[in-house]
Amino acid sequence: MGSLYRSEEMAACQLFLQAEAAYASISELGELGLVQFKDMNPDLNSFQRKFVNEVRRCEEMERKLRFLEKEIARDQIPMPDPKEIPNSPEPREMILLETTFEKLEKEMNEVNVNATTLKKNFLDLTELKHILTNAQTFFDEAVLDQSQISEDSGHLLNDADGLQGLLQTLRLGFVAGVVLRERIPTFERLLWRSCRGNVFLRQKEIDTPLEDPNTGEEVMKSVFVIFFQGEQLKAKVKKICEGFRATLYQCPETANERREMAAGIQTRIEDLNTVLSQSLDHRHRVLVSIADDMKAWHMKVRKIKAVYHVLNMFNVDVTQKYLIGECWCAERHRSRIETALRTGTERSGSSVPSILNRMETTEHPPTYNCTNKFTKVFQSIVDSYGVAGYREVNPAPFTIVTFPFLFSLMFGDSGHGVLMFMAALAMVVMETKLMQTKSDNEIWNIFFGGRYIILLMGGFSIYAGLMYNDIFSKSFNIFGSGWYPHPQRYSEHTIDHHKDLTLDPTNNSDYRGHPYPFGMDPVWQMSLNKITWLNSFKMKISIIFGVSQMFFGVILSLQNSRYFRNSVNIFCEFLPQMLFLSCIFGYLIVLILYKWIAINATMSACAPSLLIDLINMFLLNYPLEPCSSAEFYDGQKSFQSFLLLLALVCVPWLLIAKPIILKRQHSKKQVQLLNNNDEFEGRKSTEINLDGETQTSKQKDGRKDSHTGHEEEEEFSFGEAFVHQCIHTIEYCLGCISHTASYLRLWALSLAHAELSEVLWNMVFRVALKMSGYTGLIAIFILFTPWAVLTIAILLLMEGLSAFLHTLRLHWVEFQSKFYKGDGYLFDPFRFDKIIEVSADD
């Protein structure tokens, strides 16, 4: 486990792979997942790369797999996840897989074609059956209509002649068929229009939906019969039918023939049914046999494809025997990578080993922080603000403590803390089980991903709640309150009926003389001036913790400057910053502590007001009245003036010193460069002389810095540096003041939380507690639910979220702005598990 303090030391490496061993080596590295490859041919199109054919073969395989998967899904056969993730296959296996898929696809296609023809036949027969069964009614109705017409026109036609007679006498022709139900209205209208009303259409809906053999969807259809007269009309009707994709069937004219035909069709349908079910059975068996392997196949193909994608980033040397690539890897993982490369070489049976060659580069290495499941969430909080620069101090390890701590200051309630802690604990304990059942629920995933941070936040909140002595807005009185209205002095009646009764801390009969040993005295819970007292206390601790965190941030910037050997930053930035902060806010903290310790109840009338004192310090004005604003120690005026002066001096120091020094360094280098221009070697020695002190263990870093520094100085511009520094100075000085004020949100949120929880208790649950007897019992039963629900929904979830966001802000803005540049980029190693995860999400 590496340290989280700074990111891993990275090495830029060159990788020489023998052509035969390349595939195996890369797949080993993919299993290892510790190497980030650089694209050596960014100018090449994806289809101009070396292994594009292999990638294409993989895509073809994926296409076949998708096809098979679709078929499996259509039969609703479950596809289980493989028990273990298969190893990346050998190139040989790729051919094997290809042939398997090829065969399966062919078989599936055949089966499908057969099934389609069978279904088509089946559909035809069923449609015909429907026509035959319905035809009788059509013909009967037609006869009836016709006969009515005939009767009107005076002809005598009896039923015995039947339809045949009618058809013969009028020479009526007819076609029968089936058409989609939704097309009937337009179909009918078009027939009417184009045949000028000379056709007669009867239609009936088929009740059972029919399966479309091509798409497998169920469609609703209607049976129709069209009567017409003459050949021309017949041609036209047929054309229209064709246009509406109606299927026409030969329908015998006599009822007897129809009956016979229907019987014949019935047997044929039954035969077909058996054949159809057999072929479907076969299809099902085939699909079941492959369903288990589907996921594993997918992963395998995915892996092969990924390996070839990586290989496409490699350069091929002139002799075509080696593939050359560049990659980043952590310094301490190099031996593991080399081992993996060796296994890869062995696996491929190649005799020539692969070579991992460290190389010097001027590029900025990626930032790689080794995290585990606990630190991951804290690292991601930092990373979502900005990825740390290479080897820059990483705020994540401090965040682990400060984040839940600052959160708990705002969320300080032990009761709520316990609930939060328990919820997170449940998630942590059942971690493995919950992890297996992958959920798509985004909200759940957010909570689950942050389970460790919630656990810590809950735990810290319990502590803060004990400190505030706040449990569901109630207090515990464990050690006995320090305040004690003596029964000799106050009768019970006085205590009960005097709302304005004030206890005197100087009086021994009111106050025991020693404070409550742990946390807030429970007596404040019922005092009228509780909020005034708590405000004063919480504001002060907000300032103390906030300013301390800012101090810490500034100290971390010193760590950065020391690590990167940037003495200019130490003397021209860190020092004035530190002085500025301590002269104003450091001094304020000292005053707060002084006031807490030195001022006691007897002096309360003239206790110094720190706010007024701070204002006076800036105004250089120390009035004697009122006594709270007067000086309270000797030499206060001159000392404070001195501090103010010091702070003011820091501003120009911060503003001007750095650009001037940089400019001087730059011009000195220029002169030296000019002097050394005659000698070839001169330039190199200058650099080494300049950075002479940065040798020894950090030699290479020093060299790198000097190198990059050199490039920057080539285009150094004083104006730009000055403007930059100007912005930086303003940001810092104003930031110190506004950030200190910003930390007061610790108090504000805490107050809001405590008040809200108190209101909820008083307005909801206490109503029930006030009632007596059985009504009280029932009321408690009823009112507990809204109280509990509101506690969880508003106080835990909403308030928790708000406190979380405020904590996030305090870390990102107030803390990290003091030292964190965050201009790096993340190390993104080539890992099979990630690739497979992504594909599983698709």
Added chain:
Amino acid sequence: MNSLNFNIDNGYLEGLVRGFKGGILKQTDYLNLIQCETLEDLKLHLQSTDYGNFLANEASPLQVSVIDDKLKEKLVIEFQHMRNQSVTPLATFLDYITYSYMIDNIVLLITGTLHQRAISELIPKCHPLGSFEQMEALHIASTPAELYNAVLVDTPLASYFIDCISEQDLDELNIEIIRNALYKAYLEDFYKFCQTLGDSTGAYMSDALAFEADRRAFIITINSFGTELPKDDRAKLYPRCGKLFPDGLAALARADDYEQVRAVAEYYSEYRVLFEESSNNPGEKTLEDKFFEYEVMLMKKAFLDQFHFGIFYAYVKLKEQESRNIIWIAECVAQRHRAKIDSYIPIF
């Protein structure tokens, strides 16, 4: 309709279409595409664009026609989605866009049946945006009057057709006349509709449709040379909503050869340039290409303004141009005829 209330009904769709527009291929994509050696390469490159996996489920070897179908399918899916989400007046506007495809389909089907082709063979060639229910029954008609009475009377195109009802048999020339008459009526109606919408939709669409109308007038005139179409009939086919109306159209009606057409264009600065820069020599752009280029320029302008419907029209037109480009490149690649591969019309 005004900018204030536009987003209530159309905000989502405008955002959507602007997003779609962001996926239109850029010049760099084309530069990559024309380097392709095979259609597989083309597919691979298109995968890295917004087209994504639209060809992933096609078995190789790939056909140009398959690419064409898939391109159309993608546009149709996007368009149908927008049509389903829209409410009037945008819904009507989008319907108007489909009418031009319907006209093309009708003409295609009539021509096909005239040449004794089976209807089942013709249907797949129709543009899916312009399909309508009675479309497949078109081949029953043998005269325009029948066509109108039997089939078209139920379609939105009915009112456009009234001018060309006749009892003459359908023949090649007749069909062309029908097509142009339909287009004329359609453009004028669309133009009128857009004017009722007013605001920037009206302003933008009048530009776009005016260009479309003028282009048709020029092309009708040029194509009519050497045919037996009388000049009066020709004049009747000119859409009267363009910049050429009325003087330019009158001049075009009198034109006898290409030079006279060019002389008419001289009076209109935007068209003069197109005629001057085009030629029929190999290696130079044809007049048709110049028109397309001008259209692309015009369509891109639509996206500079907000709160109007013009971008929907422009998007469909740009996408169509893009499909033409891809198909052109694909054809060049497939036929190994690379000399003219770069005569596509870049959009962005």
